[in-house]
Amino acid sequence: MAKNLVIVESPAKAKTLGKYLGRNYQVKASIGHVMDLPKSKLGVDVEKDFAPEYHVIQGKTKVLDEIKKAAEDKENIYLAPDPDREGEAIAWHIAQKLGRRRKNVHRVLFNEITKKAVLEALQNPGKLDQHRFDAQQARRVLDRLVGYKLSPLLWTKVRRGLSAGRVQSVAVRIISERERAIRAFTPEEYWTVEARLEAGAPPPFAARLAEVGGQKLDHKQFRLGAKAEVDAALAGLTGAEWTVTNVERKERRRHPTPPFITSRLQQEASRKLGYQPSRTMRIAQRLYEGVELGDEGSVGLITYMRTDSTRISGEALAAARDYIQGRYGADYLPESPNVYRSKKDAQDAHEAIRPTSMEYDPDSVARYLSREELSLYTLIWNRFVASQMASAVYDATAIDIAADGCRFRATGQILKFDGFIRVYTEGQDDRPAQTDSEDEATEGQLPPLEEGAVVRLDELLPEQHFTQPPPRFTQATLIKELEENGIGRPSTYAAIMGTILNKEYVVEDDQRRLLEAAKSLQCGVGLLCLIGERDPAGLVEAVEAAHGGPADERLSVSAGDAAQQLVDTGLLGGDEIDERVPGANEGVQLADEPRSAGRRRDGSLGGLRHDVPRSIDEQLPSGRLRAVCGLVETATTSRYLGYSLWKPRSSSWVQDPRAPLRR
Numbered sequence: 001m002a003k004n005l006v007i008v009e010s011p012a013k014a015k016t017l018g019k020y021l022g023r024n025y026q027v028k029a030s031i032g033h034v035m036d037l038p039k040s041k042l043g044v045d046v047e048k049d050f051a052p053e054y055h056v057i058q059g060k061t062k063v064l065d066e067i068k069k070a071a072e073d074k075e076n077i078y079l080a081p082d083p084d085r086e087g088e089a090i091a092w093h094i095a096q097k098l099g100r101r102r103k104n105v106h107r108v109l110f111n112e113i114t115k116k117a118v119l120e121a122l123q124n125p126g127k128l129d130q131h132r133f134d135a136q137q138a139r140r141v142l143d144r145l146v147g148y149k150l151s152p153l154l155w156t157k158v159r160r161g162l163s164a165g166r167v168q169s170v171a172v173r174i175i176s177e178r179e180r181a182i183r184a185f186t187p188e189e190y191w192t193v194e195a196r197l198e199a200g201a202p203p204p205f206a207a208r209l210a211e212v213g214g215q216k217l218d219h220k221q222f223r224l225g226a227k228a229e230v231d232a233a234l235a236g237l238t239g240a241e242w243t244v245t246n247v248e249r250k251e252r253r254r255h256p257t258p259p260f261i262t263s264r265l266q267q268e269a270s271r272k273l274g275y276q277p278s279r280t281m282r283i284a285q286r287l288y289e290g291v292e293l294g295d296e297g298s299v300g301l302i303t304y305m306r307t308d309s310t311r312i313s314g315e316a317l318a319a320a321r322d323y324i325q326g327r328y329g330a331d332y333l334p335e336s337p338n339v340y341r342s343k344k345d346a347q348d349a350h351e352a353i354r355p356t357s358m359e360y361d362p363d364s365v366a367r368y369l370s371r372e373e374l375s376l377y378t379l380i381w382n383r384f385v386a387s388q389m390a391s392a393v394y395d396a397t398a399i400d401i402a403a404d405g406c407r408f409r410a411t412g413q414i415l416k417f418d419g420f421i422r423v424y425t426e427g428q429d430d431r432p433a434q435t436d437s438e439d440e441a442t443e444g445q446l447p448p449l450e451e452g453a454v455v456r457l458d459e460l461l462p463e464q465h466f467t468q469p470p471p472r473f474t475q476a477t478l479i480k481e482l483e484e485n486g487i488g489r490p491s492t493y494a495a496i497m498g499t500i501l502n503k504e505y506v507v508e509d510d511q512r513r514l515l516e517a518a519k520s521l522q523c524g525v526g527l528l529c530l531i532g533e534r535d536p537a538g539l540v541e542a543v544e545a546a547h548g549g550p551a552d553e554r555l556s557v558s559a560g561d562a563a564q565q566l567v568d569t570g571l572l573g574g575d576e577i578d579e580r581v582p583g584a585n586e587g588v589q590l591a592d593e594p595r596s597a598g599r600r601r602d603g604s605l606g607g608l609r610h611d612v613p614r615s616i617d618e619q620l621p622s623g624r625l626r627a628v629c630g631l632v633e634t635a636t637t638s639r640y641l642g643y644s645l646w647k648p649r650s651s652s653w654v655q656d657p658r659a660p661l662r663r
Contacts, residue, residue: 002026005074006108006122007067009033009081009090013113016290016298017080020115021122026074028067030081034060035093037140042148044141052141054093064097076104078125083109083350084306084491085136092133112356113290113300142166167488168499174481175473175506179516185469191224192465193234195408196458197242197401199447204458207399209233211407230462233406237460240404244453247399252413254392256420258310258340259352259384262490263483265305268383270476271427273375274512277475277494281305283376284353293360293368300356301365302380306490307350310340316354320388323358332419334390345486354384386424393417397446401455412446472513 006027008014014029021027035054037043045051056064071077079094081087088107095105106125110118146166193209212233215222224230260268265284266277275283284305290298312320317337325333342348355377362378369377396413449455473481479493488496500506507517 001073003074004076004078005067005071006078006080007091007094009087010285010289012286012289016113016300017118019297020118026070028070030063030067030090030094031060033057033086033090033093034064034097037144042144044144050141050145052137052144064094067094068098071098074104076106076125077102078106078108078122079128080108080110080121082306083111083304085132085139086491088129088132089136089140092128095128110304111350112303113288114356117356165499167482167492168496168505170487171478171482171496172500172505174478175500175514176516178470178473182469182472187466187468189225190219190465190467191227191230192219192463193224193230194461194463195237195242195401196461197410197455198458199449199453199455201447203445203447205410205412205444205446207401207408207410209406210400210409213405227462227464234460234462236404237406237457242401242403242408242455242457244449244451244455245400245402245407247397247449247451249395249397251416252394252396254394254419254421256338256386256389256391256424257383257426259312259354259387260380261308261310261342261352262306263308263479263493265353265380266479266493267476268379268427269376270474270512272379273372275372275376276497277479278498279372280376281494283372284380287373287377287380291365291368291373293365299360301360301377303352303354303356304350305353307352308346308490309342309348309350310352311342311348312337312352312354316351317388319358320385324385324389328389328422331417332389332422334388338388340387352384353380355381382424386420389420389423390417392419392421399446399449403457410446412444414445472515474512474514475508478514 002023002025004025006014006017006021006025007030008017008027009030009032011029011031014027017025018027034057036057037052038055043053043055045053077098079091081090091107095102098105105128107128108121108125110121143166146169150169195207195209196204197207198204210217212222212224217223224233258264266280269275269280270277273280284302287302288300288305290300293299321333321337340352362374362381365377366374393416394413395416397411399410401408401410471477475497479497482488482493482496501508504517506514509515
């Protein structure tokens with residue numbers, strides 16, 4: 001009879017672990033969360049330090065009863081849900097239902113589902129992480145306050161069925177702002193000039209106009225904006241002498257990219273495989289939990305797929321280097337392992353996404369995987385192997401040629417050593433059409449030339465261009481934008497994309513670009529943007545006037561008072577204020593520790609910002625939690641007036657609620 005109980009959240013993972021552990025272990029699956037806030041009400045007691053009210057999820061009573069029964073006669077109980085905040089919450093709630101006083105309950109973390117890793121984790125169990133659970137709970141409370149306070153406002157003011165969320169609303173706003181930028185964009189004309197030249201030795205080559213009369217042609221501060229300007233600049237070139245004034249030869253190295261983190265995997269799978277982030281994560285979950293490999297049974301092929309760290313274990317690095325030397329030769333192996341630095345705000349809780357063993361190359365497991373599993377596994381495999389290979393080496397040449405006060409530049413490069421690109425090169429997102437930089441080398445060979453050499457002009461090719469608006473987001477580039485601005489976490493990107501698409505706040509065109517849907521124009525975020533555009537500075541003053549003083553005092557303001565003040569100041573029309581807005585006449589106390597308002601360099605007002613860390617994994621005393629949730633409580637009742645809960649590229653986790661969104 002089994003003496004130990006292992007509890008995981010997934011039946012697939014339970015099946016894999018059962019094969020590894022043998023008769024002394026019984027493995028049960030919770031099938032996700034077992035407790036959550038109630039759906040029928042807010043479930044957060046604002047008056048009692050934002051205490052959450054958890055209930056057993058419908059249908060999970062039977063699951064919990066089975067776990068309790070299995071745990072009755074066990075010597076040790078190992079809680080082994082995923083090693084992230086959500087997994088910690090699942091483990092915490094199961095532990096509560098088993099009884100807090102039980103001393104035989106342990107927490108184990110599986111970064112990879114292999115027999116070796118599982119046995120090592122069980123030999124070194126830990127304790128439940130209070131801080132990580134608090135972090136998950138704080139986010140859950142924030143999500144509930146934003147969603148349940150703001151969504152009813154949208155139902156009343158706009159249309160029933162709409163919803164708002166702490167992150168999804170920001171994502172829709174980013175797309176909405178990009179659409180407005182595209183609509184407001186005015187194309188500007190500019191011209192480039194290419195000269196087709198020949199030297200004494202082949203091959204013929206092309207050079208681009210880089211300088212006119214001593215002014216660098218950067219197409220920003222100085223450009224040829226009309227055909228007449230081009231004709232004037234080129235008037236004397238036909239009969240001029242074309243002389244080489246500078247030749248620069250250098251070796252250029254192209255370095256490999258780091259192994260995947262969650263956001264990069266979703267982006268690359270979108271670019272190269274056409275997978276939506278939700279599909280990518282479903283496939284990755286299966287590869288992590290285990291795939292049947294014939295006689296070997298179920299094997300986890302990749303490490304945990306929700307991570308923001310590029311860190312790799314020493315054992316995995318050694319295995320990768322042995323594989324590279326054996327497969328590609330010593331020339332492809334750098335002298336020391338390539339080490340990549342994670343972002344400053346990375347949690348660094350798990351390794352990067354990588355294969356669990358170099359024994360399972362894509363060719364050897366292809367017959368056991370579905371087409372989509374093999375495609376994603378090959379992507380992860382190649383990226384990891386390439387990350388530990390030598391850099392690619394190019395021989396790059398740049399030649400400057402002078403003629404009648406103009407300078408032309410020809411660039412070229414030849415691949416000398418392919419290095420990591422033999423295995424993998426990263427995909428590229430759509431970018432606005434730009435002119436070629438004079439320092440940007442293009443593939444191709446230039447003739448052997450030295451300073452003072454004279455070349456012959458074959459023809460001049462002026463070409464008209466127009467500046468292009470910023471490109472629309474794809475799912476990949478939107479995830480990149482969210483990540484760069486510190487919005488969301490590795491586990492939320494796929495959910496964000498799914499929500500805004502499923503609710504039709506945005507739609508995808510034939511090229512998978514995200515477009516603002518008609519419904520999003522009715523959404524609360526659209527309303528927020530329209531109101532915020534009118535007069536953000538006046539909006540701040542109106543809100544301050546509504547509660548009778550500057551923002552550096554502890555004051556309360558009701559949504560109704562603020563809205564009426566907006567009517568009085570002309571920022572809103574009377575028909576835009578609805579007395580039925582939830583909480584319109586209820587005072588909402590501002591959070592503790594507000595900062596004094598002040599003018600920024602751009603003249604906009606600052607203030608009311610709380611220095612809440614972006615990562616809430618650190619300890620959150622009740623006062624700090626109250627500060628976070630208190631600000632949300634304030635913002636949710638008045639967010640349609642222009643509030644926003646994020647601040648791009650800033651150490652402050654909460655956006656100044658009165659400042660216009662800055663990108």
